[in-house]
Amino acid sequence: MSKKIELGKEYRFAGYDWIAVLCDNSNGVILQSLGITSGPWPGYKMEEYGNSQYYNSDISSINDYDEKTRELYGKIKGVEKKYSAREEGLYFPAGYVAGTNKVWRKALVTLAERAMDYVWLGVVRGKAALYISPCAGAKDYYLKSYCNQEKSCVIAPAFYLDLSKVTIKDNEILIGNENTAETLEELRKFGIVLKKKSFPWGLTKQDVAELYDMLDGEEAFPLELEPDFVESSAMGFITPEAAKALEYEYQTGLREFVVNILDDMENESEDGTYEYKGIRIHLSR
Secondary structure, eight states, rough: OOOOOOTTTTTEEEEEEEEEEEEEEESEEEEEEEEEESSSHHHHTTTTTTSSSOOOOOOOTTTTTSSHHHHHHHHHHBBBBBOSTOOOOOBBOOOOOHHHHHHHHHHHHHHHOOOOOOOEEEEETTTTEEEEETTTOOOOOEEEEEETSSSSSOOOOEEEGGGEEEEETTTTEEOOOOTTTHHHHHHHHHHHEEEEETTTOOOOHHHHHHHHHHHSOOOEEEEEEEESSSEEEEEEOOHHHHHHHHTTOOTHEEEEEEEEEEHHGGGOOSSSEEETTTEEEEEEO
16 A cells, blocks of 8 residues: 555545546645536536526535535545635636646546536636536547536536545555555445435436445345335345345335435434444435
């Protein structure tokens, strides 16, 4: 294990893919994500900015954009290296910073091409916000333009990481030192992973990928637990080991346990993790 990090290299961190784009002289590195979620421009959507109205100023921090960004920042804020209030947490870099940094520009090209979609940045001009677009074959630049703030594009923030608080193992960044990183990584794995879905919606391809990434194993059975009266259900997966431990009976004790959480937000944990009969469960909305 090592604290060294390679600029331009892709890493797996907190369940998402990132590229290291900029190092400083004080054990810090900026990671550019390759996509966390998608939706309208954060300046338009977020309550602290436009609150569903057109917003005419540049933005930076997007920690509270949606459930995915809040959950991610909750996991990684303990290893954040503070720089400024503007670039705190999950943030959009200033346009000139990413534009003048060759490694960062290349990461944005990778991001746009892999997403095969437009990707929001934090810059605005009137009622139009800046985005980057996929450009096959681009090696050292990215196409950019302005479009309607209500348009749904990929949300891909950056994060300023404190290398003294993590361990790097191959292409993974693990939270903790060499003695605790493996343990912490194991604690992020679950025997049951579920996501609340309202009727008539099902799991998306992205939902399935994210849920599988949290499973403690490579194999799972599909699982759905429905409340009696609420038009929603908890959909996801259960590992063979967890299923065997429950004797393949999910519709009594386990269902009651999960439904009790779905029916009352007061019963929700802050990080979406629970334990039932020794089985770790992750339930997200």
